[in-house]
Amino acid sequence: MANSVKQKKMRSKKAVERSTNAVIYVILVAISVIWLFPYVYLLLQSLRGEPGIMTRYFFPKKWTFGNYIRLFKNQGLSKANKPISTGDYNFLNWYGRTFLIAVVVTVIQTVIVLVTSYALSRMRFKMRKPLMNAMLILGMFPGFMSMTAMYFLLQLIGLTQDMSIVGLILVYVGSSCMGYYICKGFFDTIPKSLDEAARIDGANRQTIFFKIILPLSKPIIIYTILTSFMGPWGEYMFASLIANGSPKYWNVAVGLRDMIQRESLAKYNDGFQRFCAAAVVVSLPITILFFILQRYYVEGVTGGSVKG
């Protein structure tokens, strides 16, 4: 008798468990739809053949790669209401500029972050604590205001117009040592005894950094590379400031935002489709890269947040 009661209890518990799981599945499916819907829409619209800004139906009636082709051939698109020589409003140009900037920034920034993190994690010197506190406080200034000052400074040394690639790189890289936090947290978890053993064997700090710490830090190096690349790839504020309104010096973020301004959309009846095509082209490399290196990104996010 007692046995069957227990069994019944077990069975009802299982039923509860099953219904909770069912509810969770429903929620998860709903979430997935919400999260994926915009991107699926983006992809479909980029392949839409019919003209018009928006359609009342989800799936295009005519499929085409024309939007992509026109995007790359730079046909019939110029800044709305302002006659500008066609060469300026050039998606490929923006793309190339952004890519170049992102790659250079990634290299320099990764080096700076690693180096700063090592010094702050492994070395003990008088200015260490004050330095960390100072960086904490400096990080609270609204970045935008310092950007205007930097703009004037760059203008002074002639790094705004044709040299704006260099200017942008300098600005993005300039204060990157303030992003040492997550990387230092990772270095802190590498046992100090490794350093000490190496020191006994006669290695100096430099050798320890290159021969011991760096080889052990693959996940965090990849994380730093990934985030350093994604930063300038999607940066809007300073890129638009430094271009000062001339499309020649834009990056993809500024260009794409301009493409969907109301007046641009109204003027060209394939403006929105072309924006979607551009968005796909901009997102694709970074999205693929991200999914390949996802593991490292997750490690970085979780590791960084756990350190207090």
Next chain:
Amino acid sequence: MAKTVSQLDYLGMSGWQKFCYNFLQFLKKLPVAFLSIFTVWIPKFARKIYNSVKRFFLTLWNAARHGDWKTRMSFLVMGFSQFSRKQIMRGLLFLVFEILFIIYMVAFGAAQLSMFGSLGVRDTIQGGEDPVTGERLPTVVGDNSLLILLYGILTMIFIIAFVYAWYANIKAAYAVQQYVEANQHLTTAKEDLNALADAQYHKTLLAGPLIGLVIFTIFPIIFMVFVAFTNYDMQHMPPNKTFDWVGWANFKSLFAGGLSGGTDFGRVFGKLLLWTVIWAIFATFTNYILGMIVAIMINKKGIKLKKLWRTVLIMTIAVPQFVSLLLMSQMLADEGALNMLFGTSIPFLTDPVLAKVTVIVVNIWVGIPFTMLMVTGILMNIPADLYESARIDGAGPVRMYFKITLPYVLHVTTPSLISNFVGNINNFGVIYLLTGGGPSMAAGGSGGAGETDLLITWLYKLIQDKKQYGIASVISIMMFVLTAVISLIVYNRSKAVKNEEDFM
């Protein structure tokens, strides 16, 4: 809850109780903590400055009194003491720096600095044909206040660096003398270089990054603070017109209220500040709570396809954020995809109230995956034996959640919660790319600010469209004070909490 509970009672609380208790304690201590900026932090800082000034003069005095002629000579010729005692490398570095500094000051710096007080007086006079005589007049280029200000600040930074180097030179000169007198070994250039790869390695490593920090972060901030005291705006645009020092006028027009230049800065600032704080609170906590719930659902035992759910959510991280936001702004527009597809006409982004809700909701869409990833990692770190022993004690899943999971996650993520909050106060991208700050405010004198504008996006408009540099600087200084105060208080408070009760 208001009174302080004993350690034992505290340990007996559930996770939520603990959280609420800590939160209430935090609120209670907020005024005190705020005052402590004035009673503790500023005096502490002042004392530190006093001590270093004292040390500065004491060192100089000692070197002048006890130093031999070589050391005293170093007061004039930097590096002389090292030079004459065969530390050629170090001496040479000091000397070169001094020579460079003198050349710079004579050729350039002094002149710039002398104009710093007035910021230039001559406006540019446009040339052209004289209407009366028909004579061609040349354009006379006036003073460029902007350049004077920039060079002035740079020169000041350079002077400070020089004074520091001079001080270090004298200190070292005297030290070298003492070394020689005591017959101790002086380091050779080769040893110095070796030390830079070992004991002094941090100097090698940090030199580059810190120079970048000074040029690209500290210098702009100093510049910004100076600009706050000038009337640099559309009517005073160098190089055609000079701008001047105006003292506290910009601060007054922000706080005294009333229109200045067609904009009621005080009212707009107050309104946007309120919305910024509301936004930051909602954006931070909705993401946090909902993200945690999603993470727990995905990680629940018995849920299959964990990896798939996670990957789907990560889409908003993997796609560049500006693409997602621009796309959303199109989908939610009045004639955007959502309204078209469902045949509705909901003013997602054009109704003042609904627009605010929409930006918060979209922010959730963008932000949940970050929290989800973070919490997932933490959930995996919770020792399994905690749950095991809880199960043996007969605890159900709900109880385990409130007693183990929640306290653990809360405890571990406090720092990231703080940085998220500060990040949301300065969250330019979500607002600007989504609504552009719109819809515009109904009342006049809004200075271009819209209903969903945060302080940071308003700043952007003030600078980019209206060129109101002076007042924009004041606003960013106020924003800095706001974020600095909040984070310093929370930071100290959370550190205190951590020392009190380390989880486990």
